[in-house]
Amino acid sequence: MIPQLILNSLIAASIYSLVALGFNLIYSTTKFFNLSHGVVGLIGGYVTFYFTKTLGLEIIPSVIVGILAAGLCGYFLDKLVFRKLRNKHASDMVFLIASLGLMTALQAGLAIVFTNQFKLFSIETKTIHFFGLMITYVHIMTLVVTVIVTAGLISLLKKTRFGKMVRAIGDDVEVSTIVGIDTNKILSRVFFIGSAIAGVSGILSGLDVGLGPNMGLSLLLKGVIASIIGGVGNVYGGILGALLLAFIENIGAWQISGEWKDLFSFGLLIVFLLFRPQGILRK
Amino acid sequence: MVKIVVGLVVLVLVVWGISSRVSVTDPQTKPTIKIGVTLPLTGDVAMLGKSAKNALELSKSQLPPNTKYNYELVFEDDQFKPSLGATTAQKLISIDHVSALVSFGSPVGNVVSPIAQNAQIIHINDFASASSVANGDYNFVHYTPAYEDSKLFITELNKRGIKTLVFFGQQDNPGATALINAFEKDIVNTDIQVLSVQKFNTGTRDFRTQIEKVKSLNPEIYVLEATSPELELLTKQLREAGITTPVTTMEAFEFSDQLSLFEGMWYVNGADPMPWFVDLYTKTYNESPKFGAANAYDVVNLIAQSVEKVGDGKTIPTSAQIKQQLAETKGFNGAVGNNLSIDSDGLVISKPVVRMIKDGKPVTISQ
Numbered sequence: 009m010i011p012q013l014i015l016n017s018l019i020a021a022s023i024y025s026l027v028a029l030g031f032n033l034i035y036s037t038t039k040f041f042n043l044s045h046g047v048v049g050l051i052g053g054y055v056t057f058y059f060t061k062t063l064g065l066e067i068i069p070s071v072i073v074g075i076l077a078a079g080l081c082g083y084f085l086d087k088l089v090f091r092k093l094r095n096k097h098a099s100d101m102v103f104l105i106a107s108l109g110l111m112t113a114l115q116a117g118l119a120i121v122f123t124n125q126f127k128l129f130s131i132e133t134k135t136i137h138f139f140g141l142m143i144t145y146v147h148i149m150t151l152v153v154t155v156i157v158t159a160g161l162i163s164l165l166k167k168t169r170f171g172k173m174v175r176a177i178g179d180d181v182e183v184s185t186i187v188g189i190d191t192n193k194i195l196s197r198v199f200f201i202g203s204a205i206a207g208v209s210g211i212l213s214g215l216d217v218g219l220g221p222n223m224g225l226s227l228l229l230k231g232v233i234a235s236i237i238g239g240v241g242n243v244y245g246g247i248l249g250a251l252l253l254a255f256i257e258n259i260g261a262w263q264i265s266g267e268w269k270d271l272f273s274f275g276l277l278i279v280f281l282l283f284r285p286q287g288i289l290r291k
Numbered sequence: 292m293v294k295i296v297v298g299l300v301v302l303v304l305v306v307w308g309i310s311s312r313v314s315v316t317d318p319q320t321k322p323t324i325k326i327g328v329t330l331p332l333t334g335d336v337a338m339l340g341k342s343a344k345n346a347l348e349l350s351k352s353q354l355p356p357n358t359k360y361n362y363e364l365v366f367e368d369d370q371f372k373p374s375l376g377a378t379t380a381q382k383l384i385s386i387d388h389v390s391a392l393v394s395f396g397s398p399v400g401n402v403v404s405p406i407a408q409n410a411q412i413i414h415i416n417d418f419a420s421a422s423s424v425a426n427g428d429y430n431f432v433h434y435t436p437a438y439e440d441s442k443l444f445i446t447e448l449n450k451r452g453i454k455t456l457v458f459f460g461q462q463d464n465p466g467a468t469a470l471i472n473a474f475e476k477d478i479v480n481t482d483i484q485v486l487s488v489q490k491f492n493t494g495t496r497d498f499r500t501q502i503e504k505v506k507s508l509n510p511e512i513y514v515l516e517a518t519s520p521e522l523e524l525l526t527k528q529l530r531e532a533g534i535t536t537p538v539t540t541m542e543a544f545e546f547s548d549q550l551s552l553f554e555g556m557w558y559v560n561g562a563d564p565m566p567w568f569v570d571l572y573t574k575t576y577n578e579s580p581k582f583g584a585a586n587a588y589d590v591v592n593l594i595a596q597s598v599e600k601v602g603d604g605k606t607i608p609t610s611a612q613i614k615q616q617l618a619e620t621k622g623f624n625g626a627v628g629n630n631l632s633i634d635s636d637g638l639v640i641s642k643p644v645v646r647m648i649k650d651g652k653p654v655t656i657s658q
Binding site: 013016019020133137142217218220223258265266267 | 489497523527548
């Protein structure tokens, strides 16, 4: 029972941390809460669904198209909306409202194109049993992909010139511009990468529990809670936050009842906001 | 220029005044009874809402031509969400000025009931298992009540020798809660045991920990009281957990459009539609009526029958008059059965059936 509970928590944490990774990457450079992040991730899931189920493409190329679609969606949202707001020196509140508007509009767009009907990739998933544990292929893929994406993003930020520029913008955008960094170009790339990572979470989540146009918000909320409790804007913090959140939710469901799951996750958020608003790793 | 504009405005006003006076005084024009309908026309159970909409329109088209009143249906989409249902009901009452409200399902029905009662507007729900939807003298339910489902479910469990079960129930769905509560009340003096009731909220996608929690109890059957998509995900995750134990339900399976997930499983469902209704519906729409469509068909007839009885054909009868007439309904021959009556709780009592999913389709196996 307990090993399975740990495994279930790790699987949930993987999805939350993928959302938190992209969210934190964008937040660390732009310093605003991008509420459209979850639904952008969902676009990745829907595009993958369309290519596999409607067009009959193989799953791997469909996933690549889905990730690219989510990345491009983020890129164009930045180029068409957020960059213009940055140029106008809009307040954080304006950014927040704009991202809320985009989230609502994209969600409505998904409902129009793909209908509100819930979509399952498959009603059967292959399961592996080992040492009394049960895991599906989708879950194995989720765990592996999360490790790869996390390692890849950390390497990108630590070991490349692009990563240095991202961190410099995160520290001070004006100084970065003065020293010659093309901030708009870098931020567009940050949006592309962050949204593509959200796309990965949307696809994995879709493969596991299906797709619905309203799922973007719940996907985002869990990612944001993970980010806040881990330390908003901190990539490592997002992962820690996701782990803590997933374990608290699953232990709560196991010990008390599943209907209390949201109470635990949002309760944890309130506790952190009250007693450690900077999150676990912010310092 | 100003004179021309003023002249045109005066002309338009004169023409409009004459035309509206003509329509008011025309003795040939029958007053119109507006029936406001709030249904899930989009969202996870849209297929059921659309089928109910078809049935309501079909029913209106089948009304005899010599009625004293015209009947108009005004549709609103509530996506099966109580919050939207409250808004659509308010809109239908205050803006469309409907004479009667029709709602679909327990979650929306439960919020429309107090609104209708407060506004003193007739409200009939055509898909609620929760009898609480009929609370108040303006509210009625035309659907097999939870206690009838529960009785038949216990009979079927006994017939199959099933003594232990685990429930998974959507706790914020009053229909699911009513069914579980009715069952728990009815098994008190039987040897059937509920080993666990696992509750969850609408929107839950991950049931693995709850499944793991009850797996070791080894029930003989799992009872799933949930709507789509929670129902499909729960079933999928039970199978992924290696559980091959049968699953069953009272009322829930036909919320899904992926019935093959429940292939070979028996369950208890609301009353079957009459064959003539199935034929009429299928002939009209080239598809079979879905779960609850026959009840929707009856609702227009129930309202029209009451209005025609109390109305003089010149003025619209009051809600109190319609309500009184509706409450006295006896021996109604409808799409769900013959000789139906409304009881003192405002419920149209119909008997459930046992069904099974065979080749991806629901088949009634016993009445």
